[in-house]
Structure formats: structure tokens, C-alpha cells
Amino acid sequence: MKISGAQAVVEALRKEKVKVIFGIPGGVIIPLFDVLYDVKDIDVIITRHEQGAIHAADGYARSSGKPGVCLVTSGPGATNIVTGLATAYMDSVPIVALTGQVPTSLIGNDAFQEADTTGITRPITKHNFIVKDPDELVTVMKKAFYIATTGRPGPVLIDLPKDILTAEIEFNYPETIKIPGYNITTKGNPRQIKKVVEAIKKAKRPLVYAGGGVISSNASEELKQFIKKTGMPITLTLMGLGAYPGTEPEFIGMLGMHGTKTANYAVDKCDLLIAIGARFDDRVTGKLSMFAPHARFIHIDIDPASISKNVTIDIPVVGDAKEILKEINRHIDKLDIEDWIKQIEAWKKEHPLTYENDDILRPQYIIERLYELTKGDAIITTEVGQNQMWAAQFYKYTRPRQFITSGGLGTMGFGLPAAIGAQIANPDSLVVDIAGDGSIQMNIQELATIAQEDLPIKVLILNNGYLGMVRQWQEFFYNKRYSGVDLRKRSGGNQKEDKYNYIPDFVKLAEAYNAVGMRIDKKADVDGAIQEALKTKKAVIMDFIINPEENVTPMVPAGAPLHKMISSKEDAENYLLA
């Protein structure tokens, strides 16, 4: 029996067990929305901006491990998802983005709402397709899901010209697919694994450095076994948080630019660094030539192109982290590394993450309280900047897919729509977006989607009136010349009406979107406010008026070696002089 291209797309989505798609319609994609009108088993969530749709699909994917699907129209619809594709590409998130396109007969004519979507998105997708022959549509759908979810996952885009959606086609969904140019190595090479085991047995100061790849590979259990068996210390990247429980004694905190001193010192002193599903990003390594200067490097990764890209690897193992760890675990035992563990414990004691404990309302305190009051169980999404780093430092993540953040691209405006996706994927979980006052405004319109879908998301704004992270760099490295970072009224505002003269009034804004708004400006009120928010069934926006010039510490200046951490403008000056 023949069906329309649009029906075939929906059938393919069913075959791929897609339960929800995020999007916004437009001219050329109406045929697909028309079919969806009668579809009951796939939920269509209409966001208020296409960027919101793709970040929501992303949050859905990161929090569930299933591919996120996003559906938008041609031209501006497609260009609006560009940032979201780049975000997902950098963090290896499986997304299938369906974009409408003008009819094949008009392509290249500068037709109304035409954009060269595949051309624009080629460098920021794992792969993309434009369907020009209706008979290819079904195979392309199959390929797209296969490519997005296998190997190193990533976003795949399918551009769908209108006439393809209206063409009549035979629906034969292939069960399996072979793509000649796409081969994934999942099983690690046994000889390499043997070398890894030998190196581990010989190490005196070994350290695991694990990243988001462990989460993509669902390898947390195997990682836990590995750590518990060997007794090795472990540090995680921003993307890796939750891959190993932050409450376990072997965890020494995040490493890198805003990592703990313990983690960065351990990298500096270790004699064997085992990187698992991590990619030696510059925010992690600091000055590359001085990264782990005494260590041999083991790198376990599914992507051969990640290996020896930045750091020359002594023992690479290409494959799926889960499979490889399973294999390694069969050959290892408790290590004799007592002196090293003692050293690490001493660093931990001497250099915990700290902040001023006084009466001032500080963001670190708020997040610590959120951690306690949510029993460490919330799914946390973040925006970008200081808020993101405090969320990484002061909430302890105990399971994979619990911490959802834009790591590689650092996309402001990610957190709120990502929370929508996470809440829809996990209807019974508590989802909190830890936000900055700047970032939240980049996709604030999605409060409407939250209201429309009755999502009980909690938004916790750490309001400093600044683009705080940039301000911090200016404080440390540009002599406090705060250029372009002040978000307050230029006139100074009306002190009577609004004592902080912050824009907008987030409490009023919450009400406008049928959510509950709260403003908290005293440390003593933090617990009460969070408890009340947690009791509320509706969405809540908590506007915390924090110390405006609070800094994220410690900090490794960009391009400095990891052990050179600073905590203040004075440190920065001394560092620059040295």
C-alpha cells in the first residue's frame, strides 16, 4: 500500500519508538503536522522558539539516553536550530532534526523561506541528508536514527522538501542497515587491553579522568566496579559529572579550569592517567605541554579521531567504554597505592571547595542547601557562566544523566528548554534549572511552553545583575574594567520601586507565565523558600539576589598549567607578574 511521505515519516518515527517531538510548524512542513494532528501515540510539544525546541530535544536525549527529535520548518525555522545543533554536536548528543525545505523544483531559486540548510549545518552535525527522491525517504530515516545513536552519538539532520512529504511511496522500513563509510569499533583490541592492565598494575600514582563518554556508553556501573576494585582515585570532567557518584570517597572533584585543587594537583602528580570517554579539552588540560607531566596516558574512546588529537597517547584503546571496562575489570585487583591515597586525602583535607561563611547571600550556599533539601536527587540543568560552575561544584551528582549542561559549546539559554525535555522524559522527577540572570533571558519565552504543558520545573536564578563569568575575567585579568557586563538600569532606576534595579522583575514575569515567583535576598530565607518551591506543584521561579561580585574559585587562568590556581584579583596579578 502506498502512503504519503509525511505519513511515512511518522511511521518511521513509530518504528524508532519515538514518543515525543519538539517543534514549531511553518509553510512547507504543514503536510507533516497535518498527519500528526491525528496521531495519539507521539506527543508534539510546541515551543516558542525553534532554539527552545532543539534544546528541549537535547535535554530529553541527555536525561533519557534516547534520541531527541525536533521538527521545524524551512528557512528561519532551520536557521533557528543552528545553535542547538552545534550544542548537541559538541557534547555528542543523539538528536534527529527534521527540517522542512522548499519543493525540490524551487531549490536554488531563492524561494520564499529557502535556506541551504544542509550546507549551513554540515560542520555542526554528525551527518545530514537532503531527501530528493521520495524512494530514499524511508532508508534515510533509518540511517539518521542509526547514525545519531551509535558510535560517538551526535545530531543528524534530515532536510525534507515539501514535495517529498506529499509524494506517494511504498513504506518498507528496513530492519537493519549497512552504511559503507560508517564502521564502529566497539570491542577493544585485546592486545591493547592487556597493555592497559599491565600499566595499571605497575602504576604507583594512577588517576582516572572520565568524561561524558562514560555516560553515553552507559558504562557507569562498570566504571564503579573498576574504581572499587582498584581503589584508584577518580576525577570527572564537567560532562562526566554523575558518571561516578560524587558522594564516594574515591571521587576527588571536577578537574580543569574550575576544578578542585585536589583534582588538579592529582593530575599534576599522577604517573598514570586513564582517560575514559573524555577528549582533553583545553578547559580541562590548561597549558597542554604541562598537563600531567609525569604520567603515561591511557585513552579509552569510541572515536579514533579523539585519540592523540591534543595529547600523545601511550596506550590507546578504541571502542565502547562499557565493553572495554568490563574486559579490564576481569583482570585487575586492589592496587598497592597507599601513599598516593594518603597524599590525596591530605590534599582533600587541606583544599576543600570553600566560600565565605557570613551573612551575605552567596550562590554556593544556595546550591548546597538545594542539594540537602532535594536529598541530592534532582535532575539539574544549567545555563552558562558562574551559575553553571557553582552548580557543578556544590551539588553532588550521584547518577549518570542527572546533570545536564552545555559543556563544549557553552550555550547560554540552554538550561530552561533542556529542563523541559528532561521533565518530559522524567515526569516523576524533580527538575531544577540553575540559571544566571543573563542566560535565562536567552530562552525565557519557553516559560510559555512550561505553562502550556503544566510542567512543575523549578528555576533557580542566581541573580547577580551581571554577565557574571565575563565580569569575573574582567576583574581578574582586565583590571576591573567591567565592559559590557552590567545588566542593571543605566539610570540607576527608582530605588523606592525596585531596590536592586534589576531587569526584568522575575517575580512579576513568573506571574505573567502562570508560574509562582519568589524573591529571596537573605541567607536566612533560603531554606524556607526552597522548601516552599518543592511543595509547589506548579513551575516556580526563585530569584535569588546574590552577592553581585562573587567569584568562581579556584580558577586556572586560560593557558596556565593546572596546578597554578588562583582565587582573587590579587592572585591573578601575582600570577601575571611571575
Place this chain on the structure above:
Amino acid sequence: MEKEYTLGVIVENKSGVLAHIAGLFSGRGFNITGLSVGETENPEYSRMTIVVRGDDKIVEQIKKQLNKFIDVIKVMDLSSVPSVHRELILIKVKATQSKRQEIFQICEVFKGKIVDISHDTLTLEVTGITDKIEALISLLKPYGIIEIARTGRVSISRGFKKGGER
């Protein structure tokens, strides 16, 4: 150490692939000095010959990144196996009556062909390795070069096997 590498790349023969690969080189700041494309024995695939400059590490990265592309079927490093390299040049030079004979001789030494002739120009067609083409250009320069068209390198491994398999 920086040197020149010749890569043979088998890709899907469809639109967008060339742009994709060109994009990789510009996007990652790789230094590409030559590129040629044509259909292969299998009409579904095209073959590119890509000439790049860089050190071992960069070229290793290029190979890996190319392999990562789904439209790339195979990447061959033709600098590391015995291979035949060729390039073709069409070169139009000023050729007054008095100079013609000399240019004919140069063409003969280079085993080239005269493919066009006019009152005061000659167009030569020569194939060979890059060094030979460069030598030809420098010999013809004094006569006045009007126009040059070059194909870029095409390369193939020697022996029975495909793509330098050993």
C-alpha cells in the same frame, strides 16, 4: 617535521560531499595544496586525491577526521606506499616566429603535445609529477606565460592491490 602527503580518498559520488570535505580542511585549519576529483571504477564512488602539508601528527588527524565522515569510504596514504603520481598542465605561451622552434623543443623534451597554435601563441599539454610541471613552467617563463590550467595531482598505488593494501 613538515612535509607533503598525498591522500587517496574514496567517497560517495553525490552532491555535497566535495563541499563537506573542503569544509573540513578550512574548518580545522588544515593546509591543503592540491585537490582533484573524478569518478572511479564503481560509479557510486568518486576518488579524490588530496595533497596536504603538515607534520605526522596533523596528517594523522586529517586521516582520522576524513575517516569519520560517513560519506568517506576509504582513506589511503599514498605517500607511504609506492605510488604513481601525475598532474596535467595546459600552458599558453607567447610564441613569436623566432621563438617557436625553441618552444617546440622544450615541449618535446617534456614529452608534451602542442594542442593549440595561433599567430603568436602556442598551447602545450604536459603530464608528469609536480616537479616536472614546475620545471616546465620555469623554462617557459622567459617567453611570456599567458595562461595556465592545472589539474592537481592524481595518484594511484603500484602493484596489483587496490589502494596500497599490503
